[in-house]
Amino acid sequence: MAHCILRIALDTPLNAVFDYRWKSGDSGRPHVGQLAMVPFGPREVVGLVVDVLDETDVPEEKLKDALAVRSQLAPLSAQWLALAGFAAEYYQRPLGEVALPGLPKNLRVTSTVALDRAIKKLGKMELPHDPAPAAAPLLNPGQQAAADAIAGAQGFAPFLLYGVTGSGKTEVYLQACAQVLAREPEGQVLVLVPEINLTPQLETNIRARFPGVMLSTLHSRLSEGERMLHWLAAHEGKARIVLGTRLAILASLPHLKLIVIDEEHDPSYKQQEGLRYSARDLAVWRAHQLQLPVVLGSATPSLESWHHALKGRYRKLELRERAVQQAVLPSVKLIDTSRRRGQEGMSEQLVEAIKLRMERGEQSLLFLNRRGYSPVITCESCGWVSECKRCTALMVLHKTDYRLRCHHCSLEMRIPRHCPTCGNIDLQPLGRGTQRIEESLQEMFPQARVLRIDADSTRRKGSAQEAFDSVHRQEVDILVGTQMVAKGHDFKNLTLVGIMNPDSSLFSQDYRASERLFAQLMQVAGRAGRQGGSASEVLVQTSYPEHPLFSALVAHDYDYFANSLLGEREVAGLPPFLYQAILRAEARELEQALEFLRAARGLVAHEGITINDPIPMSMARVHNMERAQLLVESASRPALQAFLKGWMQALREHKTRIKWSLEVDPVDI
Ligand SMILES: Nc1ncnc2c1ncn2[C@@H]1O[C@H](COP(=O)(O)OP(=O)(O)OP(=O)(O)O)[C@@H](O)[C@H]1O
Numbered sequence: 001m002a003h004c005i006l007r008i009a010l011d012t013p014l015n016a017v018f019d020y021r022w023k024s025g026d027s028g029r030p031h032v033g034q035l036a037m038v039p040f041g042p043r044e045v046v047g048l049v050v051d052v053l054d055e056t057d058v059p060e061e062k063l064k065d066a067l068a069v070r071s072q073l074a075p076l077s078a079q080w081l082a083l084a085g086f087a088a089e090y091y092q093r094p095l096g097e098v099a100l101p102g103l104p105k106n107l108r109v110t111s112t113v114a115l116d117r118a119i120k121k122l123g124k125m126e127l128p129h130d131p132a133p134a135a136a137p138l139l140n141p142g143q144q145a146a147a148d149a150i151a152g153a154q155g156f157a158p159f160l161l162y163g164v165t166g167s168g169k170t171e172v173y174l175q176a177c178a179q180v181l182a183r184e185p186e187g188q189v190l191v192l193v194p195e196i197n198l199t200p201q202l203e204t205n206i207r208a209r210f211p212g213v214m215l216s217t218l219h220s221r222l223s224e225g226e227r228m229l230h231w232l233a234a235h236e237g238k239a240r241i242v243l244g245t246r247l248a249i250l251a252s253l254p255h256l257k258l259i260v261i262d263e264e265h266d267p268s269y270k271q272q273e274g275l276r277y278s279a280r281d282l283a284v285w286r287a288h289q290l291q292l293p294v295v296l297g298s299a300t301p302s303l304e305s306w307h308h309a310l311k312g313r314y315r316k317l318e319l320r321e322r323a324v325q326q327a328v329l330p331s332v333k334l335i336d337t338s339r340r341r342g343q344e345g346m347s348e349q350l351v352e353a354i355k356l357r358m359e360r361g362e363q364s365l366l367f368l369n370r371r372g373y374s375p376v377i378t379c380e381s382c383g384w385v386s387e388c389k390r391c392t393a394l395m396v397l398h399k400t401d402y403r404l405r406c407h408h409c410s411l412e413m414r415i416p417r418h419c420p421t422c423g424n425i426d427l428q429p430l431g432r433g434t435q436r437i438e439e440s441l442q443e444m445f446p447q448a449r450v451l452r453i454d455a456d457s458t459r460r461k462g463s464a465q466e467a468f469d470s471v472h473r474q475e476v477d478i479l480v481g482t483q484m485v486a487k488g489h490d491f492k493n494l495t496l497v498g499i500m501n502p503d504s505s506l507f508s509q510d511y512r513a514s515e516r517l518f519a520q521l522m523q524v525a526g527r528a529g530r531q532g533g534s535a536s537e538v539l540v541q542t543s544y545p546e547h548p549l550f551s552a553l554v555a556h557d558y559d560y561f562a563n564s565l566l567g568e569r570e571v572a573g574l575p576p577f578l579y580q581a582i583l584r585a586e587a588r589e590l591e592q593a594l595e596f597l598r599a600a601r602g603l604v605a606h607e608g609i610t611i612n613d614p615i616p617m618s619m620a621r622v623h624n625m626e627r628a629q630l631l632v633e634s635a636s637r638p639a640l641q642a643f644l645k646g647w648m649q650a651l652r653e654h655k656t657r658i659k660w661s662l663e664v665d666p667v668d669i
């Protein structure tokens with residue numbers, strides 16, 4: 001019986017691949033890209049075959065047998081392996097820790113029942129015969145030019161589709177996609193959206209327009225069975241359109257021909273734990289690898305993409321006008337709240353504007369990026385505030401279930417009846433969250449149908465969708481929400497947006513805060529007046545109406561704002577003119593974390609690399625762990641990458657009990 005050696009990547013933090021013996025009997029020699037079951041310590045685990053060899057340096061007596069190969073599943077392609085390999089290298093993680101978690105859980109279990117069931121189910125799945133697609137609107141000249149440029153591109157072609165809110169970018173994606181699918185009989189298209197709540201709207205559009213085409217969706221709210229089926233449909237090439245959130249960038253797509261990243265600026269494209277990858281950046285890499293067009297769409301592009309477009313590395317396609325006839329961008333007005341506070345956090349102008357919408361039967365949206373009732377409760381007699389015992393954070397009052405909750409470690413308690421320090425029974429909520437705004441609105445407008453959409457109101461599966469549907473069905477007069485409602489949604493009858501309190505991010509120490517705030521405000525403002533009709537407006541309540549960020553918002557001038565921020569970043573030597581990574585450490589005592597970082601700093605030589613002093617993180621304590629960080633910078637990406645590689649090696653060998661992690665291209669500093 002012939003033997004061969006399978007070199008296998010496993011999902012472990014050990015930066016290594018492992019060799020196993022395979023007795024190829026009737027089943028033949030396995031292939032690179034197949035999944036195999038192997039013994040690992042006391043367990044049996046599924047790994048990925050990255051090489052098939054005739055011999056190995058591992059001594060015979062140490063070599064274990066691979067137990068099985070998942071031969072019912074076509075091997076993952078060399079391109080997919082290269083993608084996982086690139087992500088592993090770039091983000092400084094072992095290959096197995098990137099590749100395996102990128103696959104559905106049901107593929108990584110010892111039993112093949114779920115896989116076999118999915119294969120059978122997919123085999124039987126049929127699409128309707130000769131279905132009639134919904135009519136596509138006639139594109140305006142800008143949209144047409146954009147769709148044609150994308151669909152007609154040869155080779156690697158990154159596009160920045162820069163179109164104001166409501167300019168019909170979705171329609172450009174759909175029609176470019178239609179052209180590509182018509183031309184490529186097997187071709188696949190990948191469409192990414194930043195948030196799960198944006199998938200249903202787009203899914204409905206895609207299904208109506210491509211009824212004869214199989215669509216897969218990939219996001220974190222699928223059950224494991226669904227995820228397996230949708231992943232498999234993409235892997236087998238049956239699903240020709242794959243719609244998903246950031247994790248879908250790691251889908252196996254053997255016939256990929258076009259990638260679309262909607263709202264490309266959105267921070268959700270960056271995974272914030274484990275493998276801290278940027279789905280947008282991986283998308284561009286994947287398009288380059290496969291020599292495809294990739295479309296980055298946004299009304300407020302990230303400064304990185306904006307910079308690439310200015311340098312001519314990305315081709316900019318512009319949509320300057322709203323798509324619907326007569327629809328214009330809303331007029332933005334600043335309301336100075338530094339002198340007159342108004343009633344329950346709402347200025348007179350805002351209240352009047354809501355009243356007017358109620359009379360006209362139009363909808364209003366109040367945006368406040370803070371959930372809960374109030375961010376803290378306090379004792380007016382001794383000054384006690386509801387701090388979290390485990391974090392450097394305040395406990396937020398949630399009035400719907402009468403609890404205080406820490407949003408960082410999820411510690412919960414009943415609202416105390418009296419002050420824990422002085423016994424005073426008069427505890428006051430301080431500041432406002434979405435629940436409190438909802439309550440005040442209901443008191444001010446008893447006849448209004450008020451709906452709150454935030455992470456708390458949409459915990460149950462399907463509830464976010466129900467909420468958005470009821471807004472679309474005009475069953476809501478006033479919508480109150482966090483960033484969940486701020487982007488992408490195409491509300492037809494919404495003519496007023498009130499921005500409650502944008503000031504807290506104006507003076508943040510994170511240099512990205514103003515970029516993020518501006519994008520967020522432009523996006524939420526862009527929910528108003530999308531269908532024309534009566535005049536729409538955006539009212540911004542601020543104590544700093546003279547701040548330049550607001551002048552740019554009033555003028556809808558993203559170009560100006562982006563160019564001036566970029567100018568500042570260049571002078572200050574910040575990204576995108578500089579490349580960064582952060583080493584974070586956590587320990588029971590802050591000093592231990594700092595000490596570890598100081599030691600880490602001296603582990604390897606670092607010419608051409610700046611390693612800053614270790615500092616406590618801006619939120620130093622979470623869940624009783626003290627956290628500190630070390631910022632590493634270089635003007636050269638290859639130099640930074642080379643340094644990180646050696647550094648990680650040294651850190652892995654450096655014995656420590658401190659928990660640490662590295663993030664490349666951090667977005668939160
Ligand atoms: N050519 C067209 N003719 C008429 N209506 C159109 C056309 N293209 C798009 N629309 C409509 O314009 C509205 C806005 O389009 P869409 O939601 O795609 O905007 P968007 O550019 O994605 O905006 P945002 O950046 O705010 O998400 C939708 O109601 C859409 O149906």
Ligand SMILES: [Zn+2]
Nearest residue numbers: 388391406409
């Ligand atoms: Zn906490």
